[in-house]
Amino acid sequence: MMAGTPATPTSKLHRTTCSTPGGSRVREEKILVTVRLRPLNRREQAMYDLIAWDCLDENTIVFKNPNHERPANPYIFDKVFGPTCSTQKVYEEGAKDVALSALTGMNATIFAYGQTSSGKTFTMRGITENAVKDIFEHIQKTPERKFILKFSALEIYNETVVDLLKRKSGPVRLLDDAEKGTNVDKLHEEIIEDGQHLKHLIGICEAQRQVGETALNDKSSRSHQIIRLTIESSLRESSGSVKSFGASLNLVDLAGSERASQTNADGTRLKEGSHINRSLLTLTTVIRKLSGGKRSGHIPYRDSKLTRILQSSLGGNARTAIICTVSPALSHVEQTRNTLSFATSAKEVTNTAKINMRIARLEAELRSPEPSALKSILEEKDLKIKQMERELEELKRQRDLAQSQLELERKVNKVQKGANQCGPSSEVVRRLSFPGENETVATTPQSHTRNAVRRQSIMRRSVTSTDPSMLVNEIRKLEQRQRQLGDEANRALEVLHKEVATHRLGNQETTETIAKLLSEIKDIQAVSSIPEESMIGGETNLKEEITRWKSQAGNIESLERKLENVQKSIDQLASAFATSEETSECKTPSKKKKLLPFTLSNSTNMQHLIRSPCSPMTPSRKVMDYETENKVPENNDAMPSDNIAMSGRSKSTPPKSDENGTRKSSKERSPAAPQSSVNVKKMQRMFKNAAEENIRSIRTYVTELKERVLKLQYQKNLLLCQVISMEEDKEAGTDETDKIDESIPLAWHLTFEEDRKEIVMLWHLCHVSITHRSQFYLLFKGDPSDQIYMEVELRRLQWLERHFSDLGNASPALLGDEPAGTVSASIKALKQEREYLAKRVSSKLTADEREMLYAKWDIPPGGKQRRLQLVNKLWTDPHNMQHVQESAEIVAKLVGFCESGEPASKEMFELNFACPSDKKTWLGWNLISNLLNL
Numbered sequence: 001m002m003a004g005t006p007a008t009p010t011s012k013l014h015r016t017t018c019s020t021p022g023g024s025r026v027r028e029e030k031i032l033v034t035v036r037l038r039p040l041n042r043r044e045q046a047m048y049d050l051i052a053w054d055c056l057d058e059n060t061i062v063f064k065n066p067n068h069e070r071p072a073n074p075y076i077f078d079k080v081f082g083p084t085c086s087t088q089k090v091y092e093e094g095a096k097d098v099a100l101s102a103l104t105g106m107n108a109t110i111f112a113y114g115q116t117s118s119g120k121t122f123t124m125r126g127i128t129e130n131a132v133k134d135i136f137e138h139i140q141k142t143p144e145r146k147f148i149l150k151f152s153a154l155e156i157y158n159e160t161v162v163d164l165l166k167r168k169s170g171p172v173r174l175l176d177d178a179e180k181g182t183n184v185d186k187l188h189e190e191i192i193e194d195g196q197h198l199k200h201l202i203g204i205c206e207a208q209r210q211v212g213e214t215a216l217n218d219k220s221s222r223s224h225q226i227i228r229l230t231i232e233s234s235l236r237e238s239s240g241s242v243k244s245f246g247a248s249l250n251l252v253d254l255a256g257s258e259r260a261s262q263t264n265a266d267g268t269r270l271k272e273g274s275h276i277n278r279s280l281l282t283l284t285t286v287i288r289k290l291s292g293g294k295r296s297g298h299i300p301y302r303d304s305k306l307t308r309i310l311q312s313s314l315g316g317n318a319r320t321a322i323i324c325t326v327s328p329a330l331s332h333v334e335q336t337r338n339t340l341s342f343a344t345s346a347k348e349v350t351n352t353a354k355i356n357m358r359i360a361r362l363e364a365e366l367r368s369p370e371p372s373a374l375k376s377i378l379e380e381k382d383l384k385i386k387q388m389e390r391e392l393e394e395l396k397r398q399r400d401l402a403q404s405q406l407e408l409e410r411k412v413n414k415v416q417k418g419a420n421q422c423g424p425s426s427e428v429v430r431r432l433s434f435p436g437e438n439e440t441v442a443t444t445p446q447s448h449t450r451n452a453v454r455r456q457s458i459m460r461r462s463v464t465s466t467d468p469s470m471l472v473n474e475i476r477k478l479e480q481r482q483r484q485l486g487d488e489a490n491r492a493l494e495v496l497h498k499e500v501a502t503h504r505l506g507n508q509e510t511t512e513t514i515a516k517l518l519s520e521i522k523d524i525q526a527v528s529s530i531p532e533e534s535m536i537g538g539e540t541n542l543k544e545e546i547t548r549w550k551s552q553a554g555n556i557e558s559l560e561r562k563l564e565n566v567q568k569s570i571d572q573l574a575s576a577f578a579t580s581e582e583t584s585e586c587k588t589p590s591k592k593k594k595l596l597p598f599t600l601s602n603s604t605n606m607q608h609l610i611r612s613p614c615s616p617m618t619p620s621r622k623v624m625d626y627e628t629e630n631k632v633p634e635n636n637d638a639m640p641s642d643n644i645a646m647s648g649r650s651k652s653t654p655p656k657s658d659e660n661g662t663r664k665s666s667k668e669r670s671p672a673a674p675q676s677s678v679n680v681k682k683m684q685r686m687f688k689n690a691a692e693e694n695i696r697s698i699r700t701y702v703t704e705l706k707e708r709v710l711k712l713q714y715q716k717n718l719l720l721c722q723v724i725s726m727e728e729d730k731e732a733g734t735d736e737t738d739k740i741d742e743s744i745p746l747a748w749h750l751t752f753e754e755d756r757k758e759i760v761m762l763w764h765l766c767h768v769s770i771t772h773r774s775q776f777y778l779l780f781k782g783d784p785s786d787q788i789y790m791e792v793e794l795r796r797l798q799w800l801e802r803h804f805s806d807l808g809n810a811s812p813a814l815l816g817d818e819p820a821g822t823v824s825a826s827i828k829a830l831k832q833e834r835e836y837l838a839k840r841v842s843s844k845l846t847a848d849e850r851e852m853l854y855a856k857w858d859i860p861p862g863g864k865q866r867r868l869q870l871v872n873k874l875w876t877d878p879h880n881m882q883h884v885q886e887s888a889e890i891v892a893k894l895v896g897f898c899e900s901g902e903p904a905s906k907e908m909f910e911l912n913f914a915c916p917s918d919k920k921t922w923l924g925w926n927l928i929s930n931l932l933n934l
């Protein structure tokens with residue numbers, strides 16, 4: 001048994017921390033090695049596996065010898081984390097110090113090593129999340145330094161290195177550099193704008209990474225993943241000792257070592273497994289040799305791509321922390337021992353990390369100025385000056401913009417003040433705001449102002465419509481809509497009333513619910529009918545209109561409340577029905593019929609209800625189903641309608657006379673019974689289905705009514721704000737009002753452009769369907785009536801972005817096995833959509849059009865999959881509005897929006913104000929995709 005040697009942080013080697021002549025500081029230290037023991041997983045628990053390991057203290061783990069013959073030797077590490085330990089603690093004590101050295105110019109690497117399913121990915125996700133948070137906090141707290149963060153990521157899959165940000169560009173090569181070691185050729189690097197951007201990139205890598213199911217792990221990582229953050233920082237002001245650092249932080253999630261016998265691997269998985277094991281074996285050999293302390297001997301870094309890339313982190317210029325993850329299960333004891341043995345070797349490896357001071361090179365060059373070096377320094381300075389000039393320009397532009405926005409806000413505030421006094425009730429505001437809407441989403445002052453301006457854009461819209469007669473017209477239109485809604489509701493409620501009234505009495509509870517429902521329906525009929533004469537005023541007197549309208553305000557709110565009550569009663573009825581059905585299962589068929597809440601007698605009414613103009617059911621097919629389902633078969637002698645009557649009314653209805661008028665007892669009729677009882681059962685099933693379906697359709701209908709009432713409510717309130725601010729302005733009649741009128745059309749136009757840009761950016765960040773983007777983009781071009789659609793789209797997207805970032809923030813443990821699943825699902829869906837659109841390139845574009853587009857979009861002739869290449873380039877640059885416009889036009893052609901010649905309806909972009917987070921899973925923009933059969 002290999003026993004570990006004590007290696008607490010204090011005993012850790014800090015042999016020298018000295019300054020080199022060039023000014024770089026050197027830190028020689030051993031690799032920080034920790035062990036994390038996870039809890040038994042579901043699989044292990046199901047197999048009644050035993051816990052084979054004990055964490056004796058914060059540094060010691062020991063095998064629990066089941067035979068208790070003799071105590072096993074303990075393994076001692078820098079830290080040992082038990083099964084209940086949080087990832088936060090693992091980060092604080094096992095990675096933070098090393099990770100943050102990248103901020104001070106020292107390369108750092110954190111990696112997780114362990115057998116498959118031991119928790120490497122689980123741990124590295126949390127480590128990355130925490131490190132990112134701390135890095136941004138540090139940057140914020142260090143304003144005297146300027147930081148540039150770059151992100152790149154790769155995976156090594158079956159010994160092939162792939163760029164995770166540019167998977168499409170194929171395998172990347174490794175280049176050897178005498179000074180810097182192994183470099184990954186042309187690895188795509190993105191400059192990080194902020195924490196959200198970084199999370200977004202990490203999400204992309206997760207979605208792109210090779211993952212597969214094995215017998216030990218449903219989501220086993222089949223590749224080694226390296227996320228690299230390059231951090232450059234320099235002092236903002238020149239001082240005596242100008243320092244410029246540059247270092248990388250590597251976050252490495254290795255694939256897990258595995259045994260084919262345990263993972264039941266074959267085919268692809270077996271091949272992956274053997275590559276994984278081979279590269280891990282090289283890693284183990286490198287570590288073992290390094291731990292021997294003889295650096296002079298041959299270290300086989302070059303035997304695998306993993307060790308080539310990580311060379312500087314293994315005994316080189318980097319601070320390194322290794323978190324070894326292990327399973328506690330007895331069935332994995334051998335694998336756990338291997339991991340602990342690897343960990344024991346690793347803690348003996350010494351690294352020599354240096355602070356990478358960029359300026360040191362410059363200073364050296366200045367001390368011995370060669371003409372060429374001097375020239376390059378001057379060029380660099382020139383570039384810097386130009387860049388600063390550009391920044392200055394940009395700052396000036398931003399200042400001007402902020403000033404004009406401030407001016408605008410000042411003017412708009414006045415309008416808003418009036419609107420706030422008599423504006424939407426707090427109840428309405430509550431309903432219309434998404435949760436967390438008031439939280440600051442964007443943190444820059446500019447975006448903050450932009451958001452504020454956007455929130456006021458609805459108000460502004462009111463000020464642009466200065467013609468009172470137009471406003472009165474708008475009020476009338478809405479009232480008309482409200483009246484229609486009331487009429488529709490009344491018609492349907494009448495049907496519903498009849499439906500419920502014809503019900504044959506069931507148990508006590510059902511009877512009571514039905515009576516309550518009937519009275520509720522009556523109640524609604526009273527409030528929802530708005531007398532026509534009160535709707536149409538003669539003169540266009542705004543004040544009168546408002547007073548009249550305000551007096552009606554209660555109507556719609558109470559309609560909504562009452563609809564809610566009806567819905568509750570229906571639900572109650574449905575559950576009572578279900579219970580009575582269950583309890584009657586064992587009773588005679590005749591009793592069963594009695595409990596049905598709706599009878600067949602009303603099938604015509606049901607059709608009426610289903611066909612009502614705002615019913616959510618699709619018209620013809622559903623009605624047909626009802627017709628056939630509910631009809632008594634005509635030519636079936638074995639199942640006369642009497643049988644139904646008999647089964648349904650045996651207690652309450654006297655037996656029917658025969659042809660001669662004589663009454664027959666059930667006994668007399670018994671010869672037909674055996675055959676008919678089968679049919680009776682069948683009929684009862686049909687009744688049951690029909691009744692259930694009826695309840696469902698009524699419930700759906702009521703839900704829809706509620707939604708429509710809500711929308712109407714919203715529109716009414718918008719208009720009310722408009723009218724009120726209009727009136728106020730008129731009363732004030734000051735010069736200021738005139739000034740507002742002059743400036744607003746321009747502001748509205750600007751707001752639209754701003755909103756549109758933000759929507760385009762959010763589409764990009766949230767991986768929204770490009771068909772949806774194209775249709776929306778082409779449909780909403782800045783007409784004032786587009787404002788409400790823009791507002792809704794923005795809200796949805798802002799919610800979605802927050803939702804995605806919340807997923808990113810949430811602890812994976814809270815989310816189960818699939819953190820950030822939705823982000824990856826969106827990326828995957830988008831990928832599939834692009835593939836689908838690529839298939840349409842040949843049929844929807846002529847050969848000439850295709851060639852023209854290939855030339856324009858830089859698709860090389862003779863290249864592979866040119867159609868897909870083209871589609872993959874669409875909607876990829878949210879900053880370039882020309883690119884956006886052209887992308888939308890191409891997608892429109894591929895999907896065929898423009899074929900019918902009719903412009904698409906704006907209504908298809910539903911104005912749904914329901915909060916997306918209320919729904920369990922929000923299906924995003926399914927509506928559009930469905931329409932296009934995507």
Ligand SMILES: Nc1ncnc2c1ncn2[C@@H]1O[C@H](COP(=O)(O)OP(=O)(O)OP(=O)(O)O)[C@@H](O)[C@H]1O
Binds near residue numbers: 119121219220254255
């Ligand atoms: N410390 C822990 N606490 C709770 N659950 C954990 C812990 N560690 C891992 N798990 C769970 O165990 C499962 C396997 O973890 P994970 O995928 O991280 O293993 P892995 O070592 O990366 O596997 P592979 O090498 O096959 O990719 C996951 O469902 C994960 O949520």
